[in-house]
Amino acid sequence: MRKINIILILIMLLVLGVFNSSAISKSKYQSEWQKLIKTNKELIQKEKKNKIKNIKAHFRLGVAYANLGKIDLSKKEFDLLDKLDDKKEDKELKKIVKYYEKQLNKNPNDHLILNYLGFAYYADHNYKSSLKIFKKIVNKDPKNIWSHNYLATVYGKLEKYDKAKKVLEKSMEIKDDDYTHFLLGAVYYKQGSIFKALYHVGKSGSVGTKLLD
Template sequence: MKKLACCLIILILSQGLVIAQTKYETEWQDIITERDKILGQEDDLKAKYELAVAYANLGEIEKVNDIFDYLDEEVEDYEEKIEEMIEDYQVKLASNPDHIELLNYLAFAYYINRDYQEAEDKFERVIELDPKNIWSYNYLAVVNYKLEDYDRAEENLKYSLELEKNPYTHFLLGANYHKQRNYFRAVYHISRGRRAVSIFLN
């Protein structure tokens, strides 16, 4: 069950075929270095989670997948612990409302805990601060989809494709069209997202 909460997010990451165009790449790389250092000394859930979010912003699917698999399979009361982290991030964000890392941590945590309205709100703010990162549009579209707002999901995915063509966004757009019973467009975009399909099935 918990693994399913992450599967759509994992789906829209890349295997290095597409490079996220985030203007915060240096900050995310620094977080990766810092969290790796912590994890070299102790098995820290929060450091693992934040490492996964950093990789997600840079589109590194294999590393994200490994971490989410670990959290899903090995951490007892995972969702309850995510809820505790949400409370901590909320307190910190209150004094720094434009902190890109905190907004991302909250957005992903809300998604994992199925609070899609809050996840949508945070991803929208992330996009305002980082408007060229295709992955943020994809994540927001997944949340739109969960909220059954297929028009907004389509809009966000189309804009992501305008920024950079990639198979993962095509696949998500195809899935969105399929849900709307627009099968011709669904087949077209899913066929253009064949590489994403193979990664998802594996």
């Protein structure tokens, strides 16, 4: 009887461990991002009927998807900026950056504005400013692996590969994720560790194909 109780306790601990590891890998602002997805999708559909393309709404939608780890959907929204001609893209990005810089001055600790500005700086190739923002985002949402992954991506753009690797290793401690493996593979490749790069890219499954598509 005692052996059965011990086995049951072990099973319960394992089950709880599985559920906890899944839960802590998510943003603590999960519900807010989900609401924003719904709101911006509705706005885009409404304005689409009037033949209006709301770039800012698509951008916000992309950021929300990114925070929930829906990378393919996020990429689809951000790709709309790339489809604009260079002058219009630059103009739209500058408008987005200036808007959220003003918003952040009013609300310096707002996690949504921090995310919008961090991604806007990144899209505008202002990686140093993006880095400062994503450091704050990770501090505010430390259990969200996606915040860590995007911080590491910015480090990579700045060629600070050791720091990128440390951030990704921290992300892997929170949750073993295909996307994180892919980023680790990219970092190891840049550092010349080909076998480690191949290992992590291999562990990433179809993620690489989606990102490079």
